[in-house]
Amino acid sequence: MANPPVPPLGTPRLGLGCAQLGNLAASMEEDRARAVVRTALELGCTYLDTAPHYGVGLSEERLGRALAGVPRETYTLSTKVGRRLRPVVAGERPPAEGFVDTPARAREWDFTADGIRRTLESSLERLGTDHVDIVYLHDVEHHLREVYESGFPALAALRAQGVVRHIGFGMNFSDVLARLVADLDVDVVLCAGRWTLLDRSAYDDLLPVCERRGTAVVAGGVYNSGLLADPRPGAHYDYAPAAAPLVDRARRMAEVCARHGVPLRAAALRFPFGHPAVVSAVVGASSADEVRDNVRLSGLTVPSALWGDLVAEGLLDDDLPLPGEAPLT
Template sequence: MAYVPQGPRELGRSGVCVPALGLGCAPLGNLYTAMPEERAQAVVSTALDGGSGYLDTAPHYGLGLSEERLGRALAGRAPGSYTLSTKVGRRLRPLAPGEQPDGQGFVDVPARAREWDLSRDGIRAGLESSLERLGVDAVDVVYLHDVENHLREVYETGFPALAELREQKTVRAIGFGMNHSDVLARLVADLDVDVVLCAGRWTLLERTAYDDLLPVCERRGTSVVVGGVYNSGLLADPRPGARYDYATAPDELLRRARELAAVCGEFGVPLRAAALRFPFGHPSVAAAVVGAAGPEEVRDNAELFGHDIPDALWHALVDRGLLDGDLPLPTSDPRRPV
């Protein structure tokens, strides 16, 4: 029997539980390309109706557009029927006269600008604004977002403000979300963190988080939500010009991704299915959040997530040098390498 992650799983000791497969809502903010409103609503509805009831968003995504669209999709749904996370650290403001929006990868965005604010009042005001855009009274999880260059403010005011909100039961679980696993490892070691969202550093193509973040999380009892399982697209479709880490993939990584796909094909397993499953070899991983450009991709991700992957595939990837031999594998035998 092949290993299939089962949910829901608790985030740290917070009492917040999430299904193993969640929906990343950056595409709702028009990431790289505009998404029609009707399609955005269908994405969320399909995820919720299909069991992917963990929804992750942020003010950064489309300058609030993702949160607004998600809020419209959640209207009328019982709060307890889904788990919702958003992020703080950047506040949004209206554009000044003559100022142009900086989409930072998002297109057709509202006339707003981002401003860093990790003060206590800024954290509280940022969360309140998110709740208004989402049309909800509370969210389950709040992450400090992309704060790797603001660590002094994180330690002095940002994280204490989040911890205060948790203590007051305004939010149930708190943590950090970013691409830098080494910074996440430091923060988990130093602070009382329930969960981290680590994007792109624990995938079929990259083991960085296994070497720095995951050991600390396992020791501290901190859960990991994995984002970027496809490394910006390379592991979804390894073709020339594919993105890796938000830029065009280097030739060496493209070659390796194509080799991974070839071996997966020998076992009748789509590369995307293997990419979705791989992170769950580590016991600290609670969930993966995956974006979708339409409802058909939501259904496809769910189908791929449940794909039967034989243990022999993982061992073949190790034997052919495409995965390091010390990595934990998502096999039916839970024993980890020593």
């Protein structure tokens, strides 16, 4: 029997991840944030992914201001639920969780039906819109009981009511995502860092289930926190300094790519699309120039011989599905 069709999400192959708009690791000026968003839209990156977690609402606020006046039908928007935001109380110092210079708010886990709805309503207010196209339950790997009992049923009810079009999960744990896709009626998952040139985990657990169930996959973290963007000692992998063997492997990959005249980043961006369940990739940017560069990379031709050489040199497993040569954009 044929696999169910992947739902039409309306997302382009290359989208913009908006964590940097929430001052991830470094502050971003308001004008720069607006330029990032407007450049992405101008260049066809019309899928924008954000979350309350990103800068405790700052990413959503900046995205909303940048989108003011842009016709709503011209872009696809996703945000996330599971973390509800509240004002800080006197003397409280909430954990920064990687973001700097953020508003005086704190995050609280909340998977109740009321919490899910209120979280989404607050996101819509910050985004300045009456709807989002995709809502993900965010980083739920330690909250599965609440997800099954209330979080996902609440989100499914919002989908049934037409409040949101598509629902799913976003996280770094492909094995947990695979379980959720197998058990629940999930439209789409955002899988970060587990289907890359350096990590095949999702191919072994998540992607087969998504293909069987007709669940769309958005690839995040295609550069594995930076190592595949700049493979050098001290580069980050999975949000921490990369171990020496991983740095060596990434550098060897870069050497193979260079022999074919292709930047490693272009190969890293193209690789996830070898699997038919992958519909889009979201990539962050801290400047308009970085957006332009990501679009440039997505437009490069990556020759089939490059993938063959990576396999021949033991840098990619020979059972993995590999993408074609055609540019993404």
